[in-house]
Amino acid sequence: MSTDNLRTLFQLVARRYGFLNEYCCDTCCGQDINVSQSHILFEVSRQHNPSMRDVANALGVDITTFSRQVKALIDKGYVLKTPHPEDQRVHLLSLTEKGKGLEHDIDDEMNNNLEQILSQLNDEDRKTVTKSVELLNTAMKKTENLCC
Amino acid sequence: MSTDNLRTLFQLVARRYGFLNEYCCDTCCGQDINVSQSHILFEVSRQHNPSMRDVANALGVDITTFSRQVKALIDKGYVLKTPHPEDQRVHLLSLTEKGKGLEHDIDDEMNNNLEQILSQLNDEDRKTVTKSVELLNTAMKKTENLCC
DNA sequence: CATTTTATTTGCAAAATGCAATTTTTATTT
DNA sequence: AAATAAAAATTGCATTTTGCAAATAAAATG
Numbered sequence: 001m002s003t004d005n006l007r008t009l010f011q012l013v014a015r016r017y018g019f020l021n022e023y024c025c026d027t028c029c030g031q032d033i034n035v036s037q038s039h040i041l042f043e044v045s046r047q048h049n050p051s052m053r054d055v056a057n058a059l060g061v062d063i064t065t066f067s068r069q070v071k072a073l074i075d076k077g078y079v080l081k082t083p084h085p086e087d088q089r090v091h092l093l094s095l096t097e098k099g100k101g102l103e104h105d106i107d108d109e110m111n112n113n114l115e116q117i118l119s120q121l122n123d124e125d126r127k128t129v130t131k132s133v134e135l136l137n138t139a140m141k142k143t144e145n146l147c148c
Numbered sequence: 149m150s151t152d153n154l155r156t157l158f159q160l161v162a163r164r165y166g167f168l169n170e171y172c173c174d175t176c177c178g179q180d181i182n183v184s185q186s187h188i189l190f191e192v193s194r195q196h197n198p199s200m201r202d203v204a205n206a207l208g209v210d211i212t213t214f215s216r217q218v219k220a221l222i223d224k225g226y227v228l229k230t231p232h233p234e235d236q237r238v239h240l241l242s243l244t245e246k247g248k249g250l251e252h253d254i255d256d257e258m259n260n261n262l263e264q265i266l267s268q269l270n271d272e273d274r275k276t277v278t279k280s281v282e283l284l285n286t287a288m289k290k291t292e293n294l295c296c
Numbered sequence: 297c298a299t300t301t302t303a304t305t306t307g308c309a310a311a312a313t314g315c316a317a318t319t320t321t322t323a324t325t326t
Numbered sequence: 327a328a329a330t331a332a333a334a335a336t337t338g339c340a341t342t343t344t345g346c347a348a349a350t351a352a353a354a355t356g
Contacts, residue, residue: 006263006278010165011190013285016289018208021162053335060163061313062313063334063335064335068313087333088321089320090334091335115154120286120290121287128283131280132279132280133161137160143264143265143268210346211345215305235302235353237304237351
């Protein structure tokens with residue numbers, strides 16, 4: 001069927017998914033936040049009161065760049081930063097109601113678009129893909145030491 | 149099994165694949181080129197004598213930024229730019245031998261790492277994943293109007 | 297032949313990046 | 327308990343990246 005190697009297939013899917021991310025980020029918030037800021041919303045929403053470092057590490061970005069992006073999100077009213085009750089060095093991140101709203105909108109839009117993509121497949125293929133993404137997550141998590 | 153929604157699963161896989169990309173790019177060329185330049189190598193290698201615009205469009209990047217990144221790749225000896233024989237406005241891109249070598253190294257490294265990730269799966273799951281990436285590519289290609 | 301369109305490049309200003317150094321707080325050592 | 331080291335986060339600063347607007351050059355259109 002396809003003559004492309006594994007890397008090529010992954011590369012193209014990742015690229016197209018990246019386009020979808022940009023598109024949904026734009027659609028949901030105009031130009032109020034950029035894509036890397038939407039990644040921060042996603043990760044803060046996923047984790048429970050993470051520290052700055054937690055999120056920066058998860059996203060694989062430099063902590064100093066991250067610090068400034070978070071400040072931008074705070075200024076825009078999407079994120080809160082509260083000192084850790086037992087360790088004043090640490091600042092915990094959370095989403096404001098506005099931030100939760102935006103993150104929810106983006107998540108919705110992304111899921112809708114992914115549904116639309118998967119709707120091209122028959123039920124069996126669809127299940128195959130869904131299962132594969134889970135398999136991939138598990139396998140990649142185990143192999144995390146490969147890159148970072 | 150997993151309680152994450154579709155978007156979350158995709159987001160994490162895409163993120164991890166991005167890490168892999170950075171890692172392989174670093175491993176193969178030190179700091180001689182950056183990740184977006186490696187994307188250019190990948191795309192120029194895939195297409196047959198594409199124009200500037202062809203590649204910029206495929207990668208979804210602004211043509212002016214692209215123009216400068218290509219210039220950097222030319223200066224480093226990875227890419228050639230030759231005028232289109234029938235339309236002097238158009239410049240065709242190709243890889244030098246050095247560029248082909250680097251692209252090949254990165255491709256190799258990426259495939260090896262992906263193999264290592266998939267090696268955690270049994271044969272059936274592995275086939276499931278491989279087939280899914282192909283299915284996804286096809287479905288995403290058809291739905292391309294969604295975002296760009 | 298004049299005008300428009302297309303491909304690409306540059307000017308320029310804004311944004312993002314990351315290293316080094318700093319500040320603040322906690323942990324460790326003696 | 328004082329001194330030192332380590333950790334979390336921020337800021338200074340210089341470099342790189344970005345993208346819009348304008349410019350250039352060549353082809354297409356009228």
